[in-house]
Amino acid sequence: MANPRACGHLDCGDGHQVWWELTGNPAGVPVVVVHGGPGGSIRPYYRRLIDPDRQQGVFFDQRGCGKSLPAGALDHNTTPDLVADMERLRDHLGFERWIVLGGSWGSTLALTYAEAHPERVAGLVVSGVYLARAFDVWWWWQGGGHVFPEVFAARDAWLPAAERGDPRSAFVHRILDPDPAIHRPAAHILGMAESQTLDLWPAAPGDDPCGITDAAVQSARIFAHFEAHDYFFAPDQLLRDAxxxxxxxxxxxxxxxxxxxxxxxxxxxxxxxxxxxxxxxPAAGHRWNDEQLCRPIIAELARLAGAG
Structure with a gap:
C-alpha cells in the first residue's frame, strides 16, 4: 500500500489531537473513511477501497484511537464529539462536501454525521450497519449466541454465575475498572469471543490473557465507555432521524x-x-477484508464519485 501523500494531527480541543491521512488524487472526489470500533483505527487495507486516480481518500483515527492523542482517552470522547471532529477535519482540509463511507461502528458514526450535516454529504455508503437500538445491542451480546453457542458460552463461563444473565453490564464494568489486573483479562476474553463473529473463516483465538496488547486494551476500554453510555444516543435515535x-x-x-x-x-x-x-x-461477512463485501463498496463509491 502506498504511503499517504499528506498526514498530521488536528487539534480538536479538549486536549484531543486527531490523526488524519490523505491518499489518492488531490483533484479527485474526497471520500472520508470512518473506521469501526468504537476503539478501532485506520487499517492499511482500507486504502484499496479508494480509486487513487479518481478519488482522494480521507482517513482519520477517532478520539483516543490509533495515532490520535492522547491514546485511549475517555474524557470528552462521545458520539457528538466525534461528529464535531469530522466537521473540523472537513473544514481543515477545505472540502465543501465529501462522500462518507463507514463500516460497523463506522456506519453508526457515518449515519450520525450525515443526519447532523446532510448538506456536507455528497454521498453515503455504509456496511455492517449498527443502529445501536435495543435489538442491535441484544444481538451483539446475546442473540449471536444462537449461531455461536459454544463461543458465547465460553465467554460467559468466565464470569461469576450470578452475572451471566447480564454479560454486557458485567464485562463493561470490568473493562472500565482502573485496575489492569481486572480490565486486561476481561478485555481479552471479550475480544476472543468477538473475533469469532467477524469473518467467515476466523483465525483461532489465543488463550493467553497476558498476551493482549496495550493497544487492544485501550480499544476495549473505548468500546466499553461507549457501551456504558448507550453510544450517547436516545432510544432508536439513529433510525428515527434517518x-x-x-x-x-x-x-x-x-x-x-x-x-x-x-x-x-x-x-x-x-x-x-x-x-x-x-x-x-451472498457469502459475505462483516469486515472490509472480505473480498465479496468490498466489491459493491468499491462500485458504489465509483458511482457516487462519478455523479459528484
Whole structure:
C-alpha cells in the first residue's frame, strides 16, 4: 500500500489531537473513511477501497484511537464529539462536501454525521450497519449466541454465575475498572469471543490473557465507555432521524453471513432511507477484508464519485 501523500494531527480541543491521512488524487472526489470500533483505527487495507486516480481518500483515527492523542482517552470522547471532529477535519482540509463511507461502528458514526450535516454529504455508503437500538445491542451480546453457542458460552463461563444473565453490564464494568489486573483479562476474553463473529473463516483465538496488547486494551476500554453510555444516543435515535438522509444518494451493504451486525438492520435502514441502494451480498461477512463485501463498496463509491 502506498504511503499517504499528506498526514498530521488536528487539534480538536479538549486536549484531543486527531490523526488524519490523505491518499489518492488531490483533484479527485474526497471520500472520508470512518473506521469501526468504537476503539478501532485506520487499517492499511482500507486504502484499496479508494480509486487513487479518481478519488482522494480521507482517513482519520477517532478520539483516543490509533495515532490520535492522547491514546485511549475517555474524557470528552462521545458520539457528538466525534461528529464535531469530522466537521473540523472537513473544514481543515477545505472540502465543501465529501462522500462518507463507514463500516460497523463506522456506519453508526457515518449515519450520525450525515443526519447532523446532510448538506456536507455528497454521498453515503455504509456496511455492517449498527443502529445501536435495543435489538442491535441484544444481538451483539446475546442473540449471536444462537449461531455461536459454544463461543458465547465460553465467554460467559468466565464470569461469576450470578452475572451471566447480564454479560454486557458485567464485562463493561470490568473493562472500565482502573485496575489492569481486572480490565486486561476481561478485555481479552471479550475480544476472543468477538473475533469469532467477524469473518467467515476466523483465525483461532489465543488463550493467553497476558498476551493482549496495550493497544487492544485501550480499544476495549473505548468500546466499553461507549457501551456504558448507550453510544450517547436516545432510544432508536439513529433510525428515527434517518429521515434527514432524504435526498442523499448512497448505498447500504450487508453481508448475508454477517454474524456481528446481521442484515436486518440494513433492511430496516433501507425502509427509511429510500434514496439508498440496498445490497445484501451472498457469502459475505462483516469486515472490509472480505473480498465479496468490498466489491459493491468499491462500485458504489465509483458511482457516487462519478455523479459528484
Amino acid at each position: 429521515r434527514r438522509l432524504a435526498g442523499i444518494p448512497g448505498a447500504i451493504i450487508a453481508g448475508r453471513s454477517d454474524m456481528c451486525t446481521p442484515p436486518q438492520s440494513a433492511w430496516d435502514l433501507a425502509q427509511v432511507w429510500t434514496d439508498a441502494r440496498l445490497h445484501i451480498v
